[in-house]
Amino acid sequence: MKEILARYIPERAIDMAFDLVVKCNVHLKIVNERVTRHGDYRKMPDGRHQITVNASLNKYRFLITLVHEIAHLIAFEKYGRYIKPHGIEWKKTFQQLMLPYIHPEVFPSKLLPVLAKHFKNPRASSDTDEKLSLALKQYDPKSDKNYIFELPLGSTFRLYNGQIFKKGNKKVKRYECVELNTGRIYLFNPNAEVELLN
Known part of the structure; x- marks a missing residue:
């Protein structure tokens, strides 16, 4: 062990x-x-x-x-x-x-x-x-992931499951993001790791 x-x-x-x-x-x-x-x-x-x-x-x-x-x-x-x-x-x-x-x-x-x-x-x-x-x-291996809070307002990003979202405004502690396929709004922790698309 x-x-x-x-x-x-x-x-x-x-x-x-x-x-x-x-x-x-x-x-x-x-x-x-x-x-x-x-x-x-x-x-x-x-x-x-x-x-x-x-x-x-x-x-x-x-x-x-x-x-x-x-x-x-x-x-x-x-x-x-x-x-x-x-x-x-x-x-x-x-x-x-x-x-x-x-x-x-x-x-x-x-x-x-x-x-x-x-x-x-x-x-x-x-x-x-x-x-x-x-x-x-800082001690993780380099990756292509970004934290939500690092992304510009209005940018699109992908989750690990393939869903694509558009970053919105911060509401208290979390960011409102729209899933582009359904139009539904989801709240994300600022340090959720995602893949920036544009």
């Missing part, structure tokens, strides 16, 4: 992450990219804990996602199955689990202030924290 973790997370985090996976009796599956999520946790019918994490994540996002999912497991075990998935119990657990990793030997120095701010009140997804998402993206 350590050899597998070594391919996906920062070197200085391997021993701590391995100990956490073993202590929590986690069956870790590293899977092909799912666009809608970075990872997930579920308790299997036989009582085992299964966590899946996308193989395509950079090593910093992979580590955060792994700990995020283990926090679900621990919070459910400690507080019961009826807590909110990203409620106060999960946030507290996630903060405690991440604390030993928020260190310059694990994360680059320029990420540390962004991580510290994020973990004061962690969100359901690192993607919904614009500053953290942008900071982590």
Whole structure:
């Protein structure tokens, strides 16, 4: 397991992450990219804990996602199955689990202030924290994807499923975008990744 973790997370985090996976009796599956999520946790019918994490994540996002999912497991075990998935119990657990990793030997120095701010009140997804998402993206392999907020008003873009949209105005926190095929309006997070067409 350590050899597998070594391919996906920062070197200085391997021993701590391995100990956490073993202590929590986690069956870790590293899977092909799912666009809608970075990872997930579920308790299997036989009582085992299964966590899946996308193989395509950079090593910093992979580590955060792994700990995020283990926090679900621990919070459910400690507080019961009826807590909110990203409620106060999960946030507290996630903060405690991440604390030993928020260190310059694990994360680059320029990420540390962004991580510290994020973990004061962690969100359901690192993607919904614009500053953290942008900071982590710097460590992704180069791609032809853009964030919605980077696109000019009125530009067209394509989603992973082939739908084509036209970018509209920002309403509070999200952008209104029209799907060109149906004329329906959808709201997009500013840091949703899309393919710019024109």
